[in-house]
Amino acid sequence: MNTKENILILAKNTILSESESIAKLIDYIDTDFVEATQILFQSKGRIIVSGIGKSAIIAQKMVATFNSTGTPSIFLHASEAIHGDLGMVQTDDVVICISKSGNSPEIKILIPILKRFGNKLIAITGNMTSFLAKESHYVLNTTVDSESCPNNLAPTNSTTAQLVMGDALAVCLMQLRNFTSDDFAKYHPGGALGKKLLFRVGAMLENSLKPMVAPEAQIKKVIFEISEKRLGVTAVVDEGKVIGIITDGDIRRMLNDKDSFADLTARDIMTKNPKMIQSTTMVADALNILEDFSITQLVVVDNDTYKGIIHLHDILKEGIV
Structure with missing residues (x-):
């Protein structure tokens, strides 16, 4: 199994599998996505993006993309949230919670608390019958048929789907805000990108x-x-x-x-x-x-x-x- 040919086949099959999972997301873009985007755009607060495990890493990337494209955002680790970090959530904030299963213990504790706070809650999940999906105001479906992992365990296709869904939100918000290259330059003054956008x-x-x-x-x-x-x-x-x-x-x-x-x-x-x-x-x-x-x-x-x-x-x- 460790031949060059098998390695090439495995790599190509992984890419193909993930690309197919992404393509299927098109069928999941619905009115919930539209309304969630409008809620994010109209929010007078920040976007709080939360998750646990690999989903937490995707949440951090999503926050970075939002912040760099004109949508103020903060990452909230689902586990740390229930141990004091909930203090960062303010009244006008909108919360995005990312979870493949939507049923992790931390999520089940966190979601009811956020709802009592009165914040709008957007779920990004691959389980449309989960606790998270049922308790959220808007649900963005990132269901995948399987993971590329040969054991169907390690998050691969699912986290890629989450990432792409987050990018779709970010791009829509950029368009709604008429976010231009000049605006982009304000948030990227350093490095080669900063020079390209600002250097005269x-x-x-x-x-x-x-x-x-x-x-x-x-x-x-x-x-x-x-x-x-x-x-x-x-x-x-x-x-x-x-x-x-x-x-x-x-x-x-x-x-x-x-x-x-x-x-x-x-x-x-x-x-x-x-x-x-x-x-x-x-x-x-x-x-x-x-x-x-x-x-x-x-x-x-x-x-x-x-x-x-x-x-x-x-x-x-x-x-x-």
């Missing part, structure tokens, strides 16, 4: 060199400027305005085409009307422009004033992608 071109120019030559500059001066500033390009600036650029590729083509360049100037070999952006442009958007036009640098200009060059290599170093 101007921030990359603060310590960068600013290559430029006059239109009448000799080719020797152009080559020196490109070499010294190490960006592989220089802007051609006339009376403060960018009228063209010269890349190291332009220099190579000139050397290949011309026997002599003693009489040539920057104006003679420059590329007119280069691609330009403003310093307020998002770096991620600048990267998209570079990719769309298959180029490696952009001229940065604010109100016709030359600010510098942003290069593809610098963007990649920042870990934007």
Whole structure:
């Protein structure tokens, strides 16, 4: 059984089994899901997500997704809840309780207490006849035919189904809140994602060199400027305005085409009307422009004033992608 072929078969069957369980969730999206989503959207409090065992781990992920997409949420472990943590539940909070069986002892103790508090209760369960399902105001069905576990014991398909149901709630709430990428950026300022959503071109120019030559500059001066500033390009600036650029590729083509360049100037070999952006442009958007036009640098200009060059290599170093 430990052959490579058997391992491949087991892995593929696990993925197939879980994907089939997820697909069946479509048939379980009903009016309870719609009304539960509306209750969550209209809530003036927070979303309390509770569970025990593997369901508790899914609950924590759900809380993280809600919080990062504009729905304030808190995780409440079902076991700890009945030992003091119920104090975190406030009057306007809506409670989501996750349990495959819906009949665990902790759930049977917790649910009546929450109902006495007067909080709206949403169940995510794979047992529609369970105590949890019967006692909740809304029930989201995550029933699976079986687990991928060969003993049909370890939560696999069931926890994946719970996770997907939580994601469905989160996405619906994002749409109801008109949650945009700008909103998303507020909650993700760090790391590569934060840079992608918040980092602007101007921030990359603060310590960068600013290559430029006059239109009448000799080719020797152009080559020196490109070499010294190490960006592989220089802007051609006339009376403060960018009228063209010269890349190291332009220099190579000139050397290949011309026997002599003693009489040539920057104006003679420059590329007119280069691609330009403003310093307020998002770096991620600048990267998209570079990719769309298959180029490696952009001229940065604010109100016709030359600010510098942003290069593809610098963007990649920042870990934007």
